[in-house]
Amino acid sequence: MEFEKLRDEFPVTRDRIFFDHARVAPLPQRVRSAITAFADDACEQGTANYPAWMQEVERVRVAFARLINADPHEVAFVKNTSEGLSIVANGIAWQAGDNVVIPDIEFPANVYPWMN
Incomplete structure (x- = not known):
């Protein structure tokens, strides 16, 4: 990903230089969108879509495992x-x-x- 495209993911960088210190950091736009979509779904559907949420968790687990060259069963979310x-x-x-x-x-x- 190009630097400017990556930077655009973080609106805070329009006005500031932000050094992440591994505590509380600004969210990228794509994370904000995913959280909003989940919150909207949970608000409108309750837990009716829980199985779909768990499928998404497993999809992300597999993708992250591939990224770090691990097996999905070695990835835990905390x-x-x-x-x-x-x-x-x-x-x-x-x-x-x-x-x-x-x-x-x-x-x-x-x-x-x-x-x-």
Whole structure:
């Protein structure tokens, strides 16, 4: 994708230079459109289209797996990085003496799971 086309996906860049810091970032236009379409559907149809929503989740899982050269069953969706790190940290069979090295400026929610 050309740089300008990519930049057009983020209207905030018309007036600002935005450095994403992996916390809360502006949404691209295509994400905004997808969220709006989902919200409209949920508002108008309730959960009647739930099976279609799950088909879309699986379509995206397969596409993302292909992008990162993984199997779809290796891709899990979580609400954010902190939740994902918490799941990983709690899924490891820690042994006495195990260590995790993280930067001292790490976002607090990404530190706490490793302190358990």
